[in-house]
Amino acid sequence: MSICMFQSLLLCALLTCGAGRVAQISYVGCYQDGDNSNRDLTALKGVSRLGLYTIDANIGIINNGDMSLEFCSDVCSLGGFPYFGVQFSEQCFCGTSYGLHGKLDDSKCDMQCAGNSLQTCGGFGTSSIFSLAYPKNNFYNLLKNSALTVETSKTSFWPAATPSVMHCLAKCSASADCQAAVFSKRLLACHLLAFAYPPASLTGPDSNLYQRG
Secondary structure, eight states: OOOHHHHHHHHHHHOOOOOOOOOOEEEEEEOOOOOTTSOOOOOOTTTEEEEEOOOBTTTTBOOTTTEEEHHHHHHHTTTSEEEEEEETTTTTEESOOTTTOOOGGGGOOOOOOOTEEEOOBBBBTEEEEEEEEEOOOOOOOESSSSOOOOESSSOOOEEOOOSSSSHHHHHHHTTTTTEEEEEEETTEEEEEEEESOOOOOGGGGGEEEEEEE
């Protein structure tokens, strides 16, 4: 078997056709939240757009009339965040930690989710908080010519010196902070991404997006 064929087989093993990042959702509890200057979950602060989702960058909050546990977990998984909170029926927050303002009895989170009346989405000033556990695999979803991007004031990508897409994805797999990678075959350029979508500066016909599965 030639080296080129061997590398192609390895790359195929890394790729999957599934959509979105898979995560296991577990309920943590009902927690008090603070005001807009002292929120509990603030991982999306500074992010104004993430793929299809519009975010209030000053607070790090998504308001949506279709809110559900699946909706919020999908958003937060795009950044690989370990926690998410739903509040006031239609609000979603992502976080790397929780519990800043203390735990409450579950009865304090008593509002139905706007997008699924069978689910609970916090209360007034209280959040139903859940954890997200991601599978430890090295599979990626290939997106060609994707127009979806991230808009953020945070550092959302960093270059990695690699000679091939296989090495690029290996670099991403080795970093817990990497949610996706962009590779340009023409330029032999690899960029690792903190979110599942790249900034507009890294999009184009020569660049392929590989999202972690």
